[in-house]
Amino acid sequence: MQLNRLVNFHKTLGDPTRIRILSLLATGPLHGQAIAGKLGLKAPTITHHMTKLRDTGIVYQRRDKNTIYYYIDEKKLRSYSEALPNMLYQPNYDKEDDSMKMHSVVNNFIAPDGTLKHLPSQRKKKIIILKHLINGLERGKKYPEKEINEYIKKFHPDFATIRREFIINHFMYRENNIYELNPEEMWATIE
């Protein structure tokens, strides 16, 4: 699911009038005038809300003569509702990785004050630490070399080595001494 559709779904439900409309429809289909009457709103307002509900897909409609009846699509409502928690907490390989190893490795190599004791020599652990270190950098932002050095020095005085590791392991790339984060797909992985 794309970000946009998900945001839109929640934005649509983030309005008391629309929730009340759904409550009404839960007991059975209704036409626009009936909804307007029950909620004390005017017809155009109902049209406005039904357009949004229809656009997200959680209600559909059927015409009978001049009257349009609205129905909830319960299945869509449920699947959209579950989308966010599932997206965030889908257990995948990386997750295991992060929560199991990363935590203890970070604990071992990062001091309580957040500085780096020393760069691990084992490749796997080193990758985990490098990932941790670039956490404070911004995707899409261009960093002059001086700024990168300053950033790294907050963790460890040997900025040159760490900066080099960033490049070697494809966390960043350099062009004319300007540094920028690579897309995550390019980063070195453990395995």
Place this chain on the structure above:
Amino acid sequence: MQLNRLVNFHKTLGDPTRIRILSLLATGPLHGQAIAGKLGLKAPTITHHMTKLRDTGIVYQRRDKNTIYYYIDEKKLRSYSEALPNMLYQPNYDKEDDSMKMHSVVNNFIAPDGTLKHLPSQRKKKIIILKHLINGLERGKKYPEKEINEYIKKFHPDFATIRREFIINHFMYRENNIYELNPEEMWATIE
């Protein structure tokens, strides 16, 4: 769950920035500056969003020295996400009532062409039938007596008796021979 909290939950998720923040937090806790950096926003903006996320309860925070780390409360996120579908489609007593009894009672007293055979004499059944009959009337609309009579005659010729039952059982009230539906809380119930 009250309407308000539910609306608020969805309103909170109905913003791309906040969804992105949750995506970031899903991989592990982060502090405000890191979030601001990754999203290209300023610190006050993050405060603004974190306040909303915290107020709905789906994130909480822990302080470590000067730095505040934010965590997702996965349980709350899930339970809120399920709230709306469950609210709408939770079988409760009234529902049972409607679907179990109402169905068979209506089947027994309403002919296939939609007309009423005769008004049940048992109170419970009579209420169910009256409920069924007023289904086609609109909340908030004022009906002159003549219009009510015509409406009832679509179901049964003895409009006077049925009209009287509507009033006796508080489905409608009359003022100057103008009839109007009562709010649902006033209707006679089965127990």
Place this chain on the structure above:
DNA sequence: CATCTAATTAGGTTTTAATCTAATTAGATG
């Protein structure tokens, strides 16, 4: 106590969206 860092508050700008009235469209029906 002076100073540093991270977070927050205050206040302002701009965008979005909920609602209304008035006018229009789409279908049904006589």
Place this chain on the structure above:
DNA sequence: CATCTAATTAGATTAAAACCTAATTAGATG
């Protein structure tokens, strides 16, 4: 085709909220 009803569109008003800069607060630390 004239007319009715329900729905929609257009356009305006108002309220909410996302984001910023500048100033302030809260805690940690030397």
